[in-house]
Each structure stands twice: as structure tokens, then as C-alpha cells.
Amino acid sequence: xxxxxxxxxxxxxxxxxxxxxxxxxxxxxxxxxxxxxxxxxxxxxxxxxxxxxxxxxxxxxxxxxxxxxxxxxxxxxxxxxxxxxxxxxxxxxxxxxxxxxxxxxxxxxxxxxxxxxxxxxxxxxxxxxxxxxxxxxxxxxxxxxxxxxxxx
Amino acid sequence: xxxxxxxxxxxxxxxxxxxxxxxxxxxxxxxxxxxxxxxxxxxxxxxxxxxxxxxxxxxxxxxxxxxxxxxxxxxxxxxxxxxxxxxxxxxxxxxxxxxxxxxxxxxxxxxxxxxxxxxxxxxxxxxxxxxxxxxxxxxxxxxxxxxxxxxxxxxxxxxxxxxxxxxxxxxxxxxxxxxxxxxxxxxxxxxxxxxxxxxxxxxxxxxxxxxxxxxxxxxxxxxxxxxxxxxxxxxxxxxxxxxxxxxxxxxxxxxxxxxxxxxxxxxxxxxxxxxxxxxxxxxxxxxxxxxxxxxxxxxxxxxxxxxxxxxxxxxxxxxxxxxxxxxxxxxxxxxxxxxxxxxxxxxxxxxxxxxxxxxxxxxxxxxxxxxxxxxxxxxxxxxxxxxxxxxxxxxxxxxxxxxxxxxxxxxxxxxxxxxxxxxxxxxxxxxxxxxxxxxxxxxxxxxxxxxxxxxxxxxxxxxxxxxxxxxxxxxxxxxxxxxxxxxxxxxxxxxxxxxxxxxxxxxxxxxxxxxxxxxxxxxxxxxxxxxxxxxxxxxxxxxxxxxxxxxxxxxxxxxxxxxxxxxxxxxxxxxxxxxxxxxxxxxxxxxxxxxxxxxxxxxxxxxxxxxxxxxxxxxxxxxxxxxxxxxxxxxxxxxxxxxxxxxxxxxxxxxxxxxxxxxxxxxxxxxxxxxxxxxxxxxxxxxxxxxxxxxxxxxxxxxxxxxxxxxxxxxxxxxxxxxxxxxxxxxxxxxx
Numbered sequence: 001x002x003x004x005x006x007x008x009x010x011x012x013x014x015x016x017x018x019x020x021x022x023x024x025x026x027x028x029x030x031x032x033x034x035x036x037x038x039x040x041x042x043x044x045x046x047x048x049x050x051x052x053x054x055x056x057x058x059x060x061x062x063x064x065x066x067x068x069x070x071x072x073x074x075x076x077x078x079x080x081x082x083x084x085x086x087x088x089x090x091x092x093x094x095x096x097x098x099x100x101x102x103x104x105x106x107x108x109x110x111x112x113x114x115x116x117x118x119x120x121x122x123x124x125x126x127x128x129x130x131x132x133x134x135x136x137x138x139x140x141x142x143x144x145x146x147x148x149x150x151x152x
Numbered sequence: 153x154x155x156x157x158x159x160x161x162x163x164x165x166x167x168x169x170x171x172x173x174x175x176x177x178x179x180x181x182x183x184x185x186x187x188x189x190x191x192x193x194x195x196x197x198x199x200x201x202x203x204x205x206x207x208x209x210x211x212x213x214x215x216x217x218x219x220x221x222x223x224x225x226x227x228x229x230x231x232x233x234x235x236x237x238x239x240x241x242x243x244x245x246x247x248x249x250x251x252x253x254x255x256x257x258x259x260x261x262x263x264x265x266x267x268x269x270x271x272x273x274x275x276x277x278x279x280x281x282x283x284x285x286x287x288x289x290x291x292x293x294x295x296x297x298x299x300x301x302x303x304x305x306x307x308x309x310x311x312x313x314x315x316x317x318x319x320x321x322x323x324x325x326x327x328x329x330x331x332x333x334x335x336x337x338x339x340x341x342x343x344x345x346x347x348x349x350x351x352x353x354x355x356x357x358x359x360x361x362x363x364x365x366x367x368x369x370x371x372x373x374x375x376x377x378x379x380x381x382x383x384x385x386x387x388x389x390x391x392x393x394x395x396x397x398x399x400x401x402x403x404x405x406x407x408x409x410x411x412x413x414x415x416x417x418x419x420x421x422x423x424x425x426x427x428x429x430x431x432x433x434x435x436x437x438x439x440x441x442x443x444x445x446x447x448x449x450x451x452x453x454x455x456x457x458x459x460x461x462x463x464x465x466x467x468x469x470x471x472x473x474x475x476x477x478x479x480x481x482x483x484x485x486x487x488x489x490x491x492x493x494x495x496x497x498x499x500x501x502x503x504x505x506x507x508x509x510x511x512x513x514x515x516x517x518x519x520x521x522x523x524x525x526x527x528x529x530x531x532x533x534x535x536x537x538x539x540x541x542x543x544x545x546x547x548x549x550x551x552x553x554x555x556x557x558x559x560x561x562x563x564x565x566x567x568x569x570x571x572x573x574x575x576x577x578x579x580x581x582x583x584x585x586x587x588x589x590x591x592x593x594x595x596x597x598x599x600x601x602x603x604x605x606x607x608x609x610x611x612x613x614x615x616x617x618x619x620x621x622x623x624x625x626x627x628x629x630x631x632x633x634x635x636x637x638x639x640x641x642x643x644x645x646x647x648x649x650x651x652x653x654x655x656x657x658x659x660x661x662x663x664x665x666x667x668x669x670x671x672x673x674x675x676x677x678x679x680x681x682x683x684x685x686x687x688x689x690x691x692x693x694x695x696x697x698x699x700x701x702x703x704x705x706x707x708x709x710x711x712x713x714x715x716x717x718x719x720x721x722x723x724x725x726x727x728x729x730x731x732x733x734x735x736x737x738x739x740x741x742x743x744x745x746x747x748x749x750x751x752x753x754x755x756x757x758x759x760x761x762x763x764x765x766x767x768x769x770x771x772x773x774x775x776x777x778x779x780x781x782x783x784x785x786x787x788x789x790x791x792x793x794x795x796x797x798x799x800x801x802x803x804x805x806x807x808x809x810x811x812x813x814x815x816x817x818x819x820x821x822x823x824x825x826x827x828x829x830x831x832x833x834x835x836x837x838x839x840x841x842x843x844x845x846x847x848x849x850x851x852x853x854x855x856x857x858x859x860x861x862x863x864x865x866x867x868x869x870x871x872x873x874x875x876x877x878x879x880x881x882x883x884x885x886x887x888x
Contacts, residue, residue: 015449016431016452019449019451019452020451023449023450023451026450027406027449027450027451028449030400031391032391032394032397032398032400033390033391033392034391035395035397035523035524035572036397036450036525036603037523037524037525037606038606038816038817039605039606039607039816040606040816040817040818042816042817042818043523043606043817043822045523072391073390073391074390074391074392076390077390084389084390088389088390091385091388091389092381092385092386092389095381095382095385095783095787096385096389097217097384097385097388097389098216098217098218098219098787098791099216099217099522099523099524099570099571099572099573099574100217100384100385100387100388100393100570100572101395101522101523101524101570101572101573102523103388103389104391107389125825126825126826127826129824129825130824130825130826131824131825132523132817132822132824133523134521134522134523134573134575134795134822135217135573135791135794135795136790136791136792136793136794136795136797136798136823136828137787137790137791138794138823138824138825138828139790139828139830139831140787140790141825142825142828
């Protein structure tokens, strides 16, 4: 039995200990905002927050998040008690997404970075955001992060 | 209904009031079949005006990040002088209404439309041919704005406006020429009276739409040419956007699949009983060249699949390797070649030339690696079928499912989803995921989602073909380039991809076919991605070999192509060509026209401590005629550059023992944020016909980077990718 909280709601799932959190979220809880990209933590599309820390859920067994507080893209703004977080709003203002598939993970990764480091340097941004975006939205991701950093 | 050979518009009223207007044409299409002589009109556009004054634009193309769900409605809304804040966008359903102009009764009724009497007969005799399916809703070839938008959307919008004005004139008892339109209202300035489009829509439907409505001139545009926020973006920042992979119909099961790693080899055996009784596993399905495990959760299906012992047959393809393919290409190029371009007398020019240069280039296979792995959800029930998938061609996919299931297409409903990347991968003729998903789901009466892993996606692609291209060129005694000979492997679309834009009096361009068992398909910009690297690298070699500046050398051969010359100049000027570059940096330039747009790029690069290339800045000049949504022009240029840069630096699919060796992003690496250069985009508004934008920024970048590397190192890159090189700085003196 796996027990954890997702976006503020307690969940109790009768699933295998080694099932990756990604598939528990998507196939068991129906939370499809978190995306499957590679299955080996190489692309970041599946990034969620576990107790506030960014985690690649495709390689994180549910046994590793027992009792943890998990936030997915669906719960990002709800937790902040607003329609959109500043990061999500910046993504609209800078027209960041194209196909959009990687952007849930990208937004989760950037949200964590800015929470721990509100004014990151270029190097800090480059070194902490390693998510793959096949559409190549990186120039806008950078611009959006910088707009948030300077207003922080 | 007015009709002529080329186009017609039809307008009708909607149950509950309002106006529905459709545009059909025998549109120009490169996908058009030669025997398609009956000139059946294709409906490409619908827009609806409701009594509450909203305008709904129904877009037949798929949104895969290129902004088409915004740009096309902008074009219709501008022509009709609609208030953009009252415009809604819907994706057209995949029905043959949008395929061949035949109005399908079921769809019409579901839209709440009353069918005019004269169309009733057509509606009940709806037929569908696969050729027509393939032709219509296709999203590719950077064609949506160029054809559907410039012709269909604008005409429908302009015709609607004319009908609304007629209705207002009748209602107010004034002449049409006393009326003006703006922001979804018709105004009669003399009396100060105004009527909303919504109030007029039902009356307007009684007028015949003009088949040749008057279109605006660019200075009259109020919406086109402005950067309008994309309508699809809000759902893509909160996780609510629904991609094919997100379909969750009631009772859903999940299929994981193992396909023969050597293309074409058949399934030999599988010990299916080994996973019976495993938690969640429902069934093992054997296909001709694959095995699928169906379970109640994708991970359980995948785990069970891994526990199976699956054997495939062997074949002579098992001995094929990258080396054997390139050796086969070299042999083919020694044999008979097929004419592509013949101009002047190239053999004579080469034999009389003062100097002759030769070089041979090649590029590897490439995977698409769209972020959303291939998937398709299929549900057979009650003699019908529902399908969920993100595709570049909704109708094509519907037809494919119907064909595999031997059903009438009208019994198949395709639920349009966002695409987690297309890039040419999600076209019906290049995906077997749909066929597999259909065959697997046929075993069930509940929906089944067939989902490929990243490894499946990378190893079962329809690859951009590996190509070898050989050049010989000759200069006369005055240092003019007089002969261009280019023999390459495999002619693909677009047909002109290997044609040089430069004024060279003698040209002999030809190709040899050399098929392999590796399947191939369209990859963003298709054949331009290889040939622009070849041609623009070799032209650069010729500049250096003949002691000319690469930028000036190109310009000197563009006298007959002023648009190309202007774009090249714009890129060089914006990039400050060869001015004040930091120590250890160099610039390279490249140019290509594709899909109606001309793009020139200047790449500024250096070599890092490990001998790898660093791309610092890319300056990109674009002439797409006229920008419909300027911010989308910039974002598509950025996207195309990074896509092409990923290919140039990292992209390489290799073959060993008949199989693809790469399997995931660890061995098929992507450009990431830290490698992403500064990109500056400058648009040249030539006013020429609107060009495509999804693809044209991809072709030039590899050559631009390689040309800069030559200046830094003296090493000419004739094979990609660049990750396979260790560069040593050894700067080359450039001609002014």
C-alpha cells in the first residue's frame, strides 16, 4: 500500500512498491499533466515536487515517496492560492510553449529553482535546468526566468 | 451557391440563428495526385457567427506548436473586421466535410445546421476515397498559413463581411457604400446607428456569398501583422492541454509493445504463458512483427513485456551497418544517375575550367524524437470506433484505422488532440503505431492505449535518410564559378531541395537511388535539411578556394535573385559580419529558400577546451513575404534553428546488425538550455506571397556553423554530427 499526499489530497493506493511515481500519478490517479518523455530521468518531462524538491518521477518508485507531499503541475497554482503562479504567468507573457509537451516539467523545474534561488545567475540557470525541449523554446525559457528573477 | 472551376463559397443559417460560411477550393497541393482530374472542391474553412456576436473559426489543421490555431483565425477575423476578443477557435472534426466538399449529413446535423435543399442530395451520397482523405487536413510542408489561410480563411472572412453589410443595408434602408465595419459591428456613420454582427448574422445568411470577395490590402490589416498571444498557450502552462497520450476513456487498458529491432523481420516465437496471472496483465497480443502486452497500467504492461522471451526471424537485413550503407551509396554514385537539373554544358565547362574543385559530403540518419512518444488509443464498440491521437493529418489517420479495421470511415471518430511534437513524425504514411494500436484494440471492447517507450520511438522511427552528396565545380580564368556538378543519393521532397540558388551558367545535378531496409520519412524541412548543409558548405569551400569572402561570393551570384540577396544582406548586417568579433570567435553564413520563405543565418562560434564547438549567437534573417503573427515568426525561427543545431552537433542514428544503435536521450543527445545560443531574428517584409515558417529556419544552420568552424580551424566539416570531431584552433586568413 502506497500512501502520500498529492496536491493537498491524501492518497492511498494498492500498488506495487516499485511502480514509478509517474505511472501512479498518470494511470492510477488520472493526473496526466505530468508527462512521460524518456523513462530514464534524461529529459525532465516528468518533473514533480516531492516535499518541494524537483524529482524526476519516471525513476522514483512510490516506496521512496511514502508519506511525502507531492505537487504536480495541476496543483502548482492551487497551492499558491492563485489562478496561475508567477512562473506560469511569465510563460504566457513570454509565449514560451510551442508543442508544450515538455513545459509541465520545465515549469516545475524552474519553479523549484526560483523558490530556492530567487535571482539565479546565467550559469546557475544553465546548470540547474537540464530539461529537454524538442521545440527549442530555450531562448524564451531563459527570458521568462530572467523576468522573474529581476522582479523577485 | 456560386461556383466556378477554382473555388466557391457557401453560406447558410444555423439552427437558433446565425451564419455559417464555408470556403472550398481546388487548392494547389504538392500532395495532389496526378490522376485527380475531377477537380472536386475541398472545403478548407468554416466560420460561424452566432447571435451573441461571437465568431467561431473552425481550423482544419493540427496545432503542434507552430501557432496555426491562432494565425489562421487571425486571417479570417481581420478580413471580416471582427473583434478579436470575441473570436473563438475550434479544431475541425475529422470528417469528410473537410475532405472533399461533400457535406456529410451526420456532421451537418451535429453542428445544428439546417441543410439548404439543393445540398440534400449531395449529403446523402457522401463517398470517400483514401486519396482524398490523404489530401486534406494534412499539416505539413509549412502549408497551413500559405494555402488554407491566404486563400480559405481570408476569402471566407471577406465574404462574411460582405453578407453582413448587405444585411445591415437592408435592415437600415441605406446604401451599402454608406456603411463601414469594425470590431464586429456594422456602422452607419450618417445616422450614428450600429448593428452587431450577431444581430445581423441570421439575415446575412439569406444573401449569396460572393465567390470572389474583395480582400484587404496589407495597409488595411488590423489584426494580421500584430503579435497576438497564441490561443493554445494557457492550457500548456497548467497541465490541462490534452495530448494523445493523455486520453483516458472509461475502462482504459494499456499496451506496451516490442517490435522487431530489424525492420521487416517477423515474429518467430513468444512464451506468452510466462506472464499469465501476473498482476494487471490482461492479454498478450501477437502481431506480425511485434508482441504487445495489455494490462491495467502502462508500467505493469511494460514490466511484463520485459519478462517475455521474444524471438524474431532473421533476414539478410541483419548484416546491414552504417558502413555498409555508405559503401552502397558510393557504389551507386559510380553507376547510372538520374537527371535532376541540366543547364548549359557542364562536362565541357569543367574540362575547360581554369580550376576544378571536388568534395564529397555525407550526413547520417536522424530520428525525430518528438517529446511525446508515439501513441494511439482505440476503442471498438457497437460497430463503431473511437480514436485518440495527436496527428498531423486527422483524416488520414481516420482512414488508416478504418482501412485496418475494414470499417466505413464514417463509423470511425477521431478525437483531435494536441501533438507533443510533430516534425514530420506524425503523418499517416509514416506511423505504424496507428496500425498496431488498431490491431491490438480489435481484441477488446474496452479502449486500449498503445504507448511506445522512448526506446521504441527512437529505434522504430521513419528516419531522415542518410545521404551522400558529391560535388565538382569549376572556375574560369577570371575566377567566376562556371560549372556546378552535384550527384547525390535519393531524390525526396521537396523536388527543388538540391537546386542551387546561385547564378551558375552550367549545372548538372543528378541522383542515384540506393534503397536500404531502413525506413525513412519527412523530417522537419525534409530534403532541405541535408542539401542545404551540402550546398552551402561547398559554396563556402569554393569561396575560400578562390580567394573570395564567403558573404561577398554568395552575393555576387545572386544578381537575378533580389529577395535572396536582401535576406543575405540583412543577416550579415544584423550580425555585424566579421566586425569586432571576440578573440577565438568566428562567423559562418548560409542561405536557403524553402517552403516559400528565404532564410539566411550567421552563426558565431568558438572552440571550447575539449575541442567541441560552442555556438554563441545565431542571427537569422527571414523573408516569409509578410508576417501574419510576427511573434510566431520569431518563435518558429528560434525553434527551427535549435532543431537544426541539435542535428548538426549531436544528431546521429547509426545502424549495426540491421538495427538502430541509439535508444534514448543519453545516446541521442539534444541541445539543452546551457547549449542554447542567443538568437536574433530580423524579418524582411518583401510583400511577396506568404511563405511557410514551420520548417525554413532549420536548413541553413548546420552549414553556417560548419563554415564558421572552417575559419577557426582550417578544417572543413564534410560529415555530421560535430560531436564526432575534436577541433584544434588554427585560424584561416579570410579574404576581405
